Amino acid sequence: MSKFRAVLLAVTLAALAQPSLAQQPAKPEAKVSSFGWTLLSVADLEASKAFYVDVLGMKLAYARIHDSPLGIGVSASGGQAPGEPMLLIQQVAPGSAEGPIARGSRDQPPMGLWVTGMDQILERATKAKVEIVRAAGPRDAPVRTVVLKDPDGVVVELLEANTPRPVR
Numbered sequence: 001m002s003k004f005r006a007v008l009l010a011v012t013l014a015a016l017a018q019p020s021l022a023q024q025p026a027k028p029e030a031k032v033s034s035f036g037w038t039l040l041s042v043a044d045l046e047a048s049k050a051f052y053v054d055v056l057g058m059k060l061a062y063a064r065i066h067d068s069p070l071g072i073g074v075s076a077s078g079g080q081a082p083g084e085p086m087l088l089i090q091q092v093a094p095g096s097a098e099g100p101i102a103r104g105s106r107d108q109p110p111m112g113l114w115v116t117g118m119d120q121i122l123e124r125a126t127k128a129k130v131e132i133v134r135a136a137g138p139r140d141a142p143v144r145t146v147v148l149k150d151p152d153g154v155v156v157e158l159l160e161a162n163t164p165r166p167v168r
Contacts, residue, residue, distance in 0.1 A: 037073075037086035038111065040154065045072065045091035047151035052087065055124045056113065056158070061086060107134075109147055109157040118144055118160040 042048040052058045052074050059078025064071055071090035073080075080086070103110070115121055122136060125148055133155055134147035144160045 037088050039088045039090065040152075041090055041092045042150075042152045043091070044151055045089065048089050049074075050128070051130065051150045052089065055128050055130055056115070056121060056156075057117070057124075058087065062088075103153050103155060109155040111154065112157040112159055115158045115160050118146065118158065121158065122146065 040048070049060075049072055053060060058074040058076060060072060061075045061078050061080050062071075062073030071088065073086050073088045075084050075086045077084060118136060122132075125132065131149040132146065133149055134145075136146040137144045140162065142162055144162065145157055147155055147157045150156055
């Protein structure tokens with residue numbers, strides 16, 4: 001190999017070792033990256049805890065919120081990791097202006113929760129005498145849904161994917 005080619009090869013390799021502007025990581029796009037939490041005001045904290053934890057299978061993440069014994073936080077895993085949505089539940093006085101903002105309807109639930117094991121959840125809901133507002137859809141649908149009412153009358157839609165959901 002000629003001296004010229006050796007120098008050219010060395011310069012080329014050195015240049016390749018340096019990140020170019022095109023290879024430098026781009027700054028992340030400024031946008032909402034995940035959903036944080038929903039706050040639900042309820043009349044009976046224990047009844048709501050039983051519905052969301054015992055019937056739906058959510059896990060307790062906070063024993064109390066805002067330093068109040070009248071509030072809890074639940075999530076899918078019981079964790080508090082960034083990016084894991086939380087449902088914060090606080091008890092308010094009956095008839096308070098702080099009550100649930102939207103109870104929703106059979107066809108317009110204010111809350112939707114992705115679940116696994118829909119049949120087991122429905123068994124627990126039936127056993128707990130939870131009102132089923134709209135019966136579960138067919139098992140072979142791409143997304144199977146059922147609509148329930150929580151103890152305060154808030155309509156909650158449960159969704160179960162029969163195919164993996166895309167990650168965005």
